Amino acid sequence: MQYKTQSIAKTYWLGAMLIFAVQLLFGLLGGLVYVMPNLIPVDLLPFNTIRMIHTNALIVWLLLGFFGAAYYLVPEEAEREIYSPKLAYIQFAIFFLGALSAVVGYLFHIYASEARSYLEQPLWVKLGIIVAALIFLFNISMTVLQGRKTAITNVLLLGLWGIAVFFLFSLYNPGNLSEDKMFWWYVVHLWVEGVWELVMASVLAFLMLKMTGVDREVIDKWLYVIVATALFSGILGTGHHYYWIGAPGYWQWIGSIFSSLEVVPFFGMVLFTFSMVWKGRRDHPNKAALLWSLGCSVLAFFGAGVWGFLHTLHGVNFYTHGTQVTAAHGHLAFYGAYVCLNLAIMTYAFPQLYNRAPYNQVLNMVSFWVLSGGVVFMTVSLTFAGVLQTHLERVMGLSYMEAQDQLGLFYIMRLGAGVVTVFGALLFIYSLLVPRSAEAIAPNGAARVSAAE
Amino acid sequence: MSEVLTKSTARNIFYGGSLFFFVIFVGLTVHSRHYILTKGTDQAHLTDSVVRGKRVWERNACFDCHTIYGEGARFAPEVGDVFKRWGGETDPAGAHQMIKDWMKAQPSGAQGRRQMPQFNLSEGELDDLADFLAWASRTNTQGWPPRPVKAN
Numbered sequence: 001m002q003y004k005t006q007s008i009a010k011t012y013w014l015g016a017m018l019i020f021a022v023q024l025l026f027g028l029l030g031g032l033v034y035v036m037p038n039l040i041p042v043d044l045l046p047f048n049t050i051r052m053i054h055t056n057a058l059i060v061w062l063l064l065g066f067f068g069a070a071y072y073l074v075p076e077e078a079e080r081e082i083y084s085p086k087l088a089y090i091q092f093a094i095f096f097l098g099a100l101s102a103v104v105g106y107l108f109h110i111y112a113s114e115a116r117s118y119l120e121q122p123l124w125v126k127l128g129i130i131v132a133a134l135i136f137l138f139n140i141s142m143t144v145l146q147g148r149k150t151a152i153t154n155v156l157l158l159g160l161w162g163i164a165v166f167f168l169f170s171l172y173n174p175g176n177l178s179e180d181k182m183f184w185w186y187v188v189h190l191w192v193e194g195v196w197e198l199v200m201a202s203v204l205a206f207l208m209l210k211m212t213g214v215d216r217e218v219i220d221k222w223l224y225v226i227v228a229t230a231l232f233s234g235i236l237g238t239g240h241h242y243y244w245i246g247a248p249g250y251w252q253w254i255g256s257i258f259s260s261l262e263v264v265p266f267f268g269m270v271l272f273t274f275s276m277v278w279k280g281r282r283d284h285p286n287k288a289a290l291l292w293s294l295g296c297s298v299l300a301f302f303g304a305g306v307w308g309f310l311h312t313l314h315g316v317n318f319y320t321h322g323t324q325v326t327a328a329h330g331h332l333a334f335y336g337a338y339v340c341l342n343l344a345i346m347t348y349a350f351p352q353l354y355n356r357a358p359y360n361q362v363l364n365m366v367s368f369w370v371l372s373g374g375v376v377f378m379t380v381s382l383t384f385a386g387v388l389q390t391h392l393e394r395v396m397g398l399s400y401m402e403a404q405d406q407l408g409l410f411y412i413m414r415l416g417a418g419v420v421t422v423f424g425a426l427l428f429i430y431s432l433l434v435p436r437s438a439e440a441i442a443p444n445g446a447a448r449v450s451a452a453e
Numbered sequence: 454m455s456e457v458l459t460k461s462t463a464r465n466i467f468y469g470g471s472l473f474f475f476v477i478f479v480g481l482t483v484h485s486r487h488y489i490l491t492k493g494t495d496q497a498h499l500t501d502s503v504v505r506g507k508r509v510w511e512r513n514a515c516f517d518c519h520t521i522y523g524e525g526a527r528f529a530p531e532v533g534d535v536f537k538r539w540g541g542e543t544d545p546a547g548a549h550q551m552i553k554d555w556m557k558a559q560p561s562g563a564q565g566r567r568q569m570p571q572f573n574l575s576e577g578e579l580d581d582l583a584d585f586l587a588w589a590s591r592t593n594t595q596g597w598p599p600r601p602v603k604a605n
């Protein structure tokens with residue numbers, strides 16, 4: 001750790017991991033209700049509450065992870081301490097307490113009187129999020145403005161400002177359902193298929209810079225090309241959500257064409273990470289962080305890119321829209337692009353934050369395969385469920401519940417995959433937080449020396 | 454790549470191009486909003502009751518189980534066209550009453566069936582909700598969802 005204030009990231013990431021665990025616990029409960037619908041009394045904990053906590057916890061911990069990543073990498077990039085550590089901790093307190101009280105409130109059926117999917121937070125929590133975001137942007141922008149400006153901080157800052165600006169649309173909820181939906185996507189789509197990709201690309205660029213030792217000039221150029229393709233495709237790609245909500249028919253063409261191109265930035269990130277590792281001469285000791293970084297680009301390519309393209313053309317989407325196909329895509333896309341990204345930067349930074357050699361790498365790498373295996377299996381199960389549902393309901397004409405009755409096997413498989421996923425996550429958290437005196441498998445010292453020469 | 458594209462060119466393409474596409478997007482959104490409010494939806498009959506019904510839908514987080522126009526959770530049936538499916542086009546009063554009765558009859562308690570909670574809505578709220586679902590069923594969703602006639 002080169003700068004004292006980088007340790008702010010530790011607080012954010014510990015908070016993020018706690019909420020990560022909550023997210024997965026409620027994911028597991030949701031999967032359980034699909035298999036055993038009478039197990040949990042519906043008055044006590046209905047499915048809508050479970051889903052609300054599962055999705056909100058996901059968003060909140062990913063954002064906490066992004067904040068942590070910014071506090072960690074901006075000092076190194078700007079070559080100066082964070083403008084105000086005190087503000088950073090105040091921001092954390094507001095954001096974390098807001099998130100926590102929202103989740104607890106959901107359990108007692110307290111949420112926004114004008115709730116929408118992902119935006120169930122009561123108004124005072126939304127305002128708290130905005131205040132926290134403003135503090136954060138002020139703090140990070142001041143740090144960057146007074147320090148060295150790099151492509152990585154430029155793109156990261158643009159992404160973070162975009163997150164805050166588009167969140168403001170969560171406050172607008174008109175009475176016309178179709179208009180509501182159109183602007184709801186300004187938050188949801190322009191986040192995850194827009195500005196979040198800027199955060200993802202810049203953090204990956206930072207990791208490549210540090211771990212491969214390739215020239216900054218080369219990395220910067222890749223970064224700009226990747227984020228250009230992300231926004232060129234992603235902005236008009238929003239159209240793929242406007243096919244069936246009462247908007248004009250032209251979105252079917254605009255949405256199909258541009259959202260098909262959304263696969264390009266993700267493939268670009270695969271090429272980027274692999275070619276940097278190939279070209280780089282540095283034999284970085286943190287192999288686990290490298291695995292997560294490469295895994296991030298690959299799984300994001302499949303989850304967001306391939307699984308997204310699978311049902312984005314309007315002729316296909318006409319049949320698959322609103323089935324488990326969407327759920328399958330959502331799970332692998334969020335996991336590959338944003339969960340893996342956060343776990344990559346955490347894996348990279350934790351040894352530095354604790355000023356220790358990379359430890360528990362073996363366990364950490366095992367957790368990558370367990371977690372990723374779990375989520376991939378879950379995605380494939382849901383894809384089968386979705387394809388069958390599409391056929392039964394949208395082609396054969398069965399009613400919703402008649403079709404669902406045929407999907408039981410896939411929901412059992414999904415639940416099993418969920419158990420594996422939770423186990424993988426706990427292993428990850430353990431490997432990061434609990435130091436052990438030696439690696440689970442000792443590295444071959446002699447071989448390492450010769451490889452480094 | 455180094456000769457063909459310099460870093461500053463790449464940066465300028467990124468900023469300029471993103472701005473270009475964003476401006477187009479905002480322009481299309483403005484047009485789409487106008488379309489929605491004039492052609493896509495039945496704005497003329499967007500009564501206070503329909504808007505109140507939308508708030509009932511939101512306040513009780515119905516979308517965290519159901520989809521409407523395919524969006525929301527996929528735990529429970531689509532409701533964007535439920536009013537039509539329940540015969541609202543020929544017998545609107547009947548479909549209205551069916552929705553109210555359905556809400557009052559939950560949870561079913563049937564074993565092995567997904568359960569819908571009892572939301573304890575007032576008569577007025579139930580009327581608003583049914584009006585909202587009736588209004589939503591009249592939106593031009595470009596023919597979605599496909600509802601083929603059952604083969605047998």
